[in-house]
Each structure stands twice: as C-alpha cells, then as structure tokens.
Amino acid sequence: MIELVELTKKFKQIHAVKNVSMFIEKGEIVGLLGPNGAGKSTAISMLSSLMEPTGGDVRYLNKSMLKNPAPLRKVTGMVPQEIALYTELTAEENLRFFGRLYRLRGTELNKKIDEVLEQIGLTDRRKEVVNKFSGGMKRRLNIGVAMLHDPELLIMDEPTVGIDPQSRNYILETVKRLNSEKQMTVLYTSHYMEEVEYLCDRIYILDKGNLIASGTQEQIKSILSTEKTILVQANRLTDEFVNAIKTNPTVNRIIVGEMEITIIVPKEVNIFSWLIKLAEESGLELSSVNIKTPTLEDVFLHLTGRALRD
Amino acid sequence: MTWNIIKKQGLQLLRNPQQLLLLIGLPIILITILGTALSSWMNGENPDIRAKVAFVEHSNEKEQVEQFIDGLKETMPSGELESISGNVENLMVIDTLKNDIFGNEEIQEFVELDITNPSMLNQLKEDNTFTAIIEVPENFTYNMLEKIILDKNVEPSLSVLYNDTHQIGGSIVESIVTQFQEQFTLSVFVNKNELDQSVLQMDEDGIIGEVTTINQKNSITSKDYYSIGMAVMNVLFIAATIGSMALYEKKNLVFDRVILAGVSRWVYFIGVFLSGALFGFMQLMIIYLFAWIAFGVTWPNLLAFLVVTVFFSIAVGGVTVLLTALSYRINSEMITNFFSSIIVTIMAFLGGSFYPIGDSLVVIRTMGNFTPNGAGMSAYLSILRGDGLSEISEHILFLLIFAITTIIVAAFSFPKRGAVK
Numbered sequence: 001m002i003e004l005v006e007l008t009k010k011f012k013q014i015h016a017v018k019n020v021s022m023f024i025e026k027g028e029i030v031g032l033l034g035p036n037g038a039g040k041s042t043a044i045s046m047l048s049s050l051m052e053p054t055g056g057d058v059r060y061l062n063k064s065m066l067k068n069p070a071p072l073r074k075v076t077g078m079v080p081q082e083i084a085l086y087t088e089l090t091a092e093e094n095l096r097f098f099g100r101l102y103r104l105r106g107t108e109l110n111k112k113i114d115e116v117l118e119q120i121g122l123t124d125r126r127k128e129v130v131n132k133f134s135g136g137m138k139r140r141l142n143i144g145v146a147m148l149h150d151p152e153l154l155i156m157d158e159p160t161v162g163i164d165p166q167s168r169n170y171i172l173e174t175v176k177r178l179n180s181e182k183q184m185t186v187l188y189t190s191h192y193m194e195e196v197e198y199l200c201d202r203i204y205i206l207d208k209g210n211l212i213a214s215g216t217q218e219q220i221k222s223i224l225s226t227e228k229t230i231l232v233q234a235n236r237l238t239d240e241f242v243n244a245i246k247t248n249p250t251v252n253r254i255i256v257g258e259m260e261i262t263i264i265v266p267k268e269v270n271i272f273s274w275l276i277k278l279a280e281e282s283g284l285e286l287s288s289v290n291i292k293t294p295t296l297e298d299v300f301l302h303l304t305g306r307a308l309r310d
Numbered sequence: 311m312t313w314n315i316i317k318k319q320g321l322q323l324l325r326n327p328q329q330l331l332l333l334i335g336l337p338i339i340l341i342t343i344l345g346t347a348l349s350s351w352m353n354g355e356n357p358d359i360r361a362k363v364a365f366v367e368h369s370n371e372k373e374q375v376e377q378f379i380d381g382l383k384e385t386m387p388s389g390e391l392e393s394i395s396g397n398v399e400n401l402m403v404i405d406t407l408k409n410d411i412f413g414n415e416e417i418q419e420f421v422e423l424d425i426t427n428p429s430m431l432n433q434l435k436e437d438n439t440f441t442a443i444i445e446v447p448e449n450f451t452y453n454m455l456e457k458i459i460l461d462k463n464v465e466p467s468l469s470v471l472y473n474d475t476h477q478i479g480g481s482i483v484e485s486i487v488t489q490f491q492e493q494f495t496l497s498v499f500v501n502k503n504e505l506d507q508s509v510l511q512m513d514e515d516g517i518i519g520e521v522t523t524i525n526q527k528n529s530i531t532s533k534d535y536y537s538i539g540m541a542v543m544n545v546l547f548i549a550a551t552i553g554s555m556a557l558y559e560k561k562n563l564v565f566d567r568v569i570l571a572g573v574s575r576w577v578y579f580i581g582v583f584l585s586g587a588l589f590g591f592m593q594l595m596i597i598y599l600f601a602w603i604a605f606g607v608t609w610p611n612l613l614a615f616l617v618v619t620v621f622f623s624i625a626v627g628g629v630t631v632l633l634t635a636l637s638y639r640i641n642s643e644m645i646t647n648f649f650s651s652i653i654v655t656i657m658a659f660l661g662g663s664f665y666p667i668g669d670s671l672v673v674i675r676t677m678g679n680f681t682p683n684g685a686g687m688s689a690y691l692s693i694l695r696g697d698g699l700s701e702i703s704e705h706i707l708f709l710l711i712f713a714i715t716t717i718i719v720a721a722f723s724f725p726k727r728g729a730v731k
C-alpha cells in the first residue's frame with residue numbers, strides 16, 4: 001500500500017534519515033523501533049507529507065506522493081508524538097474542531113464523535129476540558145482525533161510516552177482491536193521494544209538514521225542465531241568484575257545495568273564456570289546466571305553495541 | 311472552515327481567565343487610574359502644561375486709534391471727543407487682550423504668548439509647537455472702533471488658528487478667547503473705559519467676530535483620553551496573545567493536524583488574521599462600552615467611530631498574522647515576547663497612550679501617527695472633538711496601508727509547504 005524508497009533527510013547539521021526503504025501492506029501492524037533521536041519522527045513526517053525529503057520517494061498505490069500528497073493524506077490518520085490538542089477545550093470540542101477540518105458536519109460528525117469517544121473510552125468524560133485529563137486520557141484523545149475520518153492507515157508516533165502501565169495497555173489493546181475489527185493498517189513507532197514485540201507483524205529497526213534490521217520478529221531474532229545472551233544478576237557489581245568481563249576476548253558485547261550485566265557471546269562459547277569463578281574472586285554473590293531468549297533489545301544491542309534505552 | 315478556526319480561537323480565549331483579565335481587565339483598571347489621577351492635569355489646571363500661542367498683528371494698534379480719533383475731530387462734539395481721546399489706551403482692545411488677559415498671572419502660568427510679526431506667519435503655521443495662532447487683521451482696531459462708536463456696518467474679525475493635534479492646550483486657548491469675547495460684549499469693556507454707554511452699540515457677535523476653529527470643537531477629558539489610549543495600546547496584546555497561541559499550535563503539532571486534514575495553510579493564515587481582527591474589534595468594543603458606562607465617554611459621530619474601529623481592528627489582524635508568521639519562521643516565543651514587552655511599550659509611548667507627548671514634540675507625533683495605535687488614537691480623538699470621516703481619512707488610509715503591508719510581509723515570511731518543521 002505504502003512504500004518509502006531510499007528516503008533521506010539532511011538537516012543543517014544532522015543527517016537524520018539515511019536511505020530508508022520500507023513498505024507497509026494493507027492490514028498490517030508495522031513497527032518502527034529505535035532509540036530517541038534515531039530519526040523515527042523525521043521518517044514519519046516525510047511519509048505523512050509534512051516534511052519534504054532531501055532525497056527518495058514516498059509512494060502510495062504506486063504513485064509518488066511528493067508533489068501531490070492529497071490522496072495519501074485522505075487515507076492516513078496521524079497520531080503525533082506530542083499531545084496535539086487544545087487543552088482548554090473539552091474532549092468533544094476538540095473532536096468537533098478536528099472533525100470539521102475533515103469537512104465532517106451535522107449528524108455525520110456527531111455520530112463519528114460518539115463512535116470515536118466510545119473507541120477510546122472517553123464517552124463519559126466528553127464534556128471535560130483536556131487540562132483535567134490524566135496523561136493516559138490525553139494520549140487516548142490524541143489517538144481519537146486521528147481516527148475521525150476513518151483512515152485506512154494510522155500512523156502512531158510514540159503514542160504511549162509518559163503514561164501509566166494501565167493506560168498503556170488500554171492503548172495497545174485499542175490498536176490491536178482497531179486492526180482486527182476495522183482492518184486498520186498501523187505504523188507503530190516506539191522506543192519500547194515490548195510494545196513493538198507485542199503488537200507488530202513486521203518490524204523495522206532504525207538507529208542514527210539507518211535501518212539496521214527489518215522483517216518479522218522471527219527473522220529479526222534469527223540474526224542472533226550465532227550468539228547467545230547471558231543475563232547475570234548479582235547483589236552488587238564491582239569495576240574489577242565488569243572490566244574482567246569486558247576484556248574477555250570471547251565476549252562480543254556487554255551492557256551494564258545497576259545490578260545486572262547482559263553479555264553476548266558466540267553460541268559455542270561456554271563462560272558459565274568462568275563467570276562464577278570470577279565472581280568468587282571479586283567477592284560478589286551472583287543471584288542468577290541465565291541464558292535469555294533473545295529479544296529485540298538484544299538484537300539492537302547486537303547490532304549497535306548500545307541499549308535501546310539509555 | 312475559517313469560521314471553525316475563529317470559533318475555536320474564541321473558545322480558547324474564553325477559557326483563559328488570566329488572559330482575559332489581562333486583555334480586558336487591565337485596560338479598564340488603567341483607564342480608571344490614569345483617567346482619575348490625571349484629570350486635573352488634563353483639564354489644564356496644572357501649570358505643568360504650557361500652551362504656546364503666537365500673536366500676529368498686521369498693523370500698529372496705537373496708530374489706528376490715533377487715526378480714528380483724528381477722523382472724529384471733524385464730526386464729534388469736542389466734549390465727547392475729549393472723553394474718548396483721554397482714554398486712548400483703553401481703546402486699544404488688542405492691547406487689552408495681550409496684556410490684561412494673556413498677561414493675567416493665572417493665565418501666564420500655562421500660556422506663553424509669543425508676539426511675532428506677520429512675515430513669520432507661514433513659518434509659524436509649519437511649527438507644530440504652537441497650540442494656536444491668533445491673527446489680528448489689518449485695521450482691526452480701527453474698524454472695531456468704527457463699529458462700536460460710530461455704529462458702522464463693518465465686521466472686524468480676529469482669526470484664531472488652532473493646532474488640531476494639541477488636545478489640551480487648544481481648549482485652554484479657546485476658553486481664553488471666549489472669555490475675552492465675553493469681556494467685550496458684556497459691559498465690562500464699557501465700564502472699564504468709562505465710555506458713554508449710549509455711544510457704544512455693543513454687538514454681541516460682531517466684535518470678536520468669527521473664530522476659525524480647526525478641530526477644537528469639543529474638549530477632551532482625561533477619561534476620554536485614557537480610554538482611547540489604553541484601548542489602542544491593549545488591543546495590541548491580543549495580537550501577541552493570538553500569535554503565541556498560533557506558535558503553540560505549531561509546537562504541539564496541532565498545525566500538522568490542520569495540514570494533514572487537507573486544510574490549506576492559507577486558510578489557517580486567514581483564520582489567524584480574522585481572529586486577530588475580530589477579537590481585537592470585540593476587545594475594543596468592550597473597553598469602549600465600559601468607558602461609556604463608567605465614564606460617559608460618548609462618540610458624537612458613531613459611524614466614524616465604527617469605521618475607525620473596524621480599520622484599526624484590521625490593522626491589529628495584520629499585526630497578529632505578522633507575529634504568527636515570524637514566530638513560525640524562527641520557531642520561538644521570542645517574537646511575541648519581544649513584541650508585547652518592548653515594541654508595544656514603544657508604540658504606545660509614541661502613539662500617546664501614556665501622555666500626549668506629540669503635543670510638544672513634532673517628530674514624535676509624526677512617528678506616532680505611523681504606528682497603528684497612534685493613528686487610531688489620533689482618529690479617535692478627532693472624532694471626540696467633533697470631526698467626521700473626511701477629517702480622519704488620512705489615519706484610516708494609513709491603517710489600511712499598514713494592514714495590507716503587514717499581511718503581505720506575513721504571507722512572504724510564512725513558511726512554505728514542507729518547510730514548517
């Protein structure tokens with residue numbers, strides 16, 4: 001349905017998006033995963049015609065949308081990264097204003113407002129000003145506004161940033177429901193790999209403007225087939241212990257948390273006993289040493305040497 | 311579509327009590343404070359206000375009086391003649407005006423009389439520091455004595471040219487001239503000069519003659535003055551308010567939504583312009599309504615008042631859309647902040663919102679009339695003084711040109727498609 005062809009965006013100082021090619025098929029939930037500053041919002045802005053790319057093309061139904069984006073705009077709903085609402089207005093007034101922008105009016109508009117309020121679970125809060133809403137409710141209305149004109153494609157830019165887990169689950173369920181019940185195609189952008197892992201059929205991973213991986217979850221995780229991930233948890237960590245692991249030639253990558261270390265080593269290497277000995281020597285008590293099933297986080301770590309969230 | 315945007319803007323303003331208080335409450339408070347505190351100053355009771363009056367005589371008065379007495383010798387009985395010629399000084403009416411009236415201590419406190427000769431006349435008319443120019447035509451005294459004593463049918467008249475931009479001084483001078491006229495027409499002159507009342511056929515209208523008033527028909531009170539001053543200043547804040555709301559729409563990506571909905575950015579642009587103009591108009595009307603109810607500021611020419619308000623509001627719309635476009639371009643609050651903290655103050659100062667500064671400084675008045683608030687203020691003051699549309703057409707034209715210019719500059723600075731981010 002939609003295709004990005006070697007899309008590129010250069011700002012004055014930053015090459016924010018570099019030759020990114022992606023496609024989205026009808027009915028899919030596609031994830032765009034990447035840490036902050038990866039270029040996700042920039043890529044989305046170009047896709048949705050808000051920003052002109054420095055190079056490349058955006059194609060919808062095999063037509064370039066760069067010159068005349070109207071057909072694409074008509075079928076896309078955009079959930080911006082910010083709460084793009086009038087906080088002094090009520091939920092209903094917001095929906096009415098944006099609905100009018102889409103040239104809805106009269107009973108059609110009223111019906112649509114009721115429907116959207118139902119979908120985002122704000123029916124009984126419709127007369128309240130957005131200022132009074134919790135972060136989660138604002139995010140829900142932010143999504144609702146994008147659905148007024150029955151878009152075929154919903155583009156969501158980090159729709160769950162800064163909200164409580166409950167609201168987050170509500171939003172994830174809503175996305176799933178929209179996809180299964182209304183066959184809505186979704187491009188879901190996030191830096192939370194669990195969300196993308198939970199929701200998406202196919203995933204693109206973006207880092208520093210580059211697509212570093214793409215495919216179904218299985219395909220992406222198979223990148224790790226030659227490596228394994230070991231999670232070490234201890235009562236505390238010492239520099240000596242960490243440095244010893246870092247300098248071990250068989251260790252490919254390491255990421256250090258507060259009380260745990262993730263280590264990536266080639267599949268055939270066995271460093272269990274070495275680790276336990278090392279801990280003893282350093283006077284640490286290991287609470288667990290596990291081989292993890294790989295996550296997207298691990299894939300990202302494998303590909304970039306960094307954690308998805310810093 | 312545009313209406314949708316304006317309506318939303320109105321709702322936003324209404325839901326912002328602090329903003330509303332600032333836009334409506336503040337000017338009302340200021341009018342009350344300034345209008346009350348400075349009322350005595352405005353009414354000319356304060357000696358700090360000085361009006362400069364130029365006095366031009368086209369011929370020597372003493373010679374005229376002597377010439378008149380010479381002429382009487384042939385016809386008048388000698389007794390009567392003596393009583394007249396013994397009082398030569400008292401026949402010099404212009405002298406009375408110059409020395410007794412303008413020379414009065416109280417009056418001298420705020421009127422400075424500048425006696426000049428006729429060759430300076432053109433230069434005086436150019437010089438805006440004069441509040442009024444009193445011109446005594448040739449043979450004025452001679453003709454008047456003929457009229458008073460010989461009952462001849464002549465109409466000597468004093469011409470007084472008022473500077474239309476001196477709001478306060480003008481009314482002072484006018485009251486002095488009127489006082490002079492009354493002093494003449496009533497028997498004061500007669501008694502003072504011990505002339506036979508029967509000789510003097512006082513003609514109430516004829517003596518001082520016509521006073522050529524340019525724009526000094528009604529006087530302006532301090533409440534009038536500050537109602538206008540605060541209204542034209544504070545309406546500029548609505549431009550800044552709507553401008554910063556528009557920038558916020560860009561920053562929180564609402565503007566993206568507007569564009570994605572397929573609404574042309576020019577529709578949005580027009581929406582911002584019309585919001586500025588419409589809400590500016592409403593703000594002005596509310597302030598003037600208050601001024602009317604609380605202070606009795608009434609408009610003698612309602613049509614002219616409405617025309618000025620409409621054009622001034624359009625200029626405010628222009629400012630709004632210009633501030634918005636520039637803010638979008640540099641993507642920062644800086645423009646509206648700078649405008650509402652510094653530019654508004656300067657423009658209000660030049661335009662005379664705080665103090666009729668243009669009365670004494672020509673350069674500033676000229677500059678003031680090239681600000682929208684200053685032009686609006688001058689036009690409003692003219693209307694209060696009794697002028698109609700034709701007298702204020704210059705200001706209206708300026709407001710229109712100003713609005714068009716700001717809209718054009720705004721349109722060119724408004725970021726092009728895809729460059730908004």
Ligand SMILES: Nc1ncnc2c1ncn2[C@@H]1O[C@H](COP(=O)(O)OP(=O)(O)O)[C@@H](O)[C@H]1O
Nearest residue numbers: 011014016035036037038039040041042043731
């Ligand atoms: N308008 C802009 N001008 C200059 N640099 C920008 C602009 N927008 C984004 N960037 C930069 O481009 C990079 C990618 O940003 P963004 O697309 O917002 O990342 P993400 O959405 O993945 O967090 C960042 O380094 C950001 O600072």
Ligand SMILES: [Mg+2]
Nearest residue numbers: 040041042081
């Ligand atoms: Mg982003």
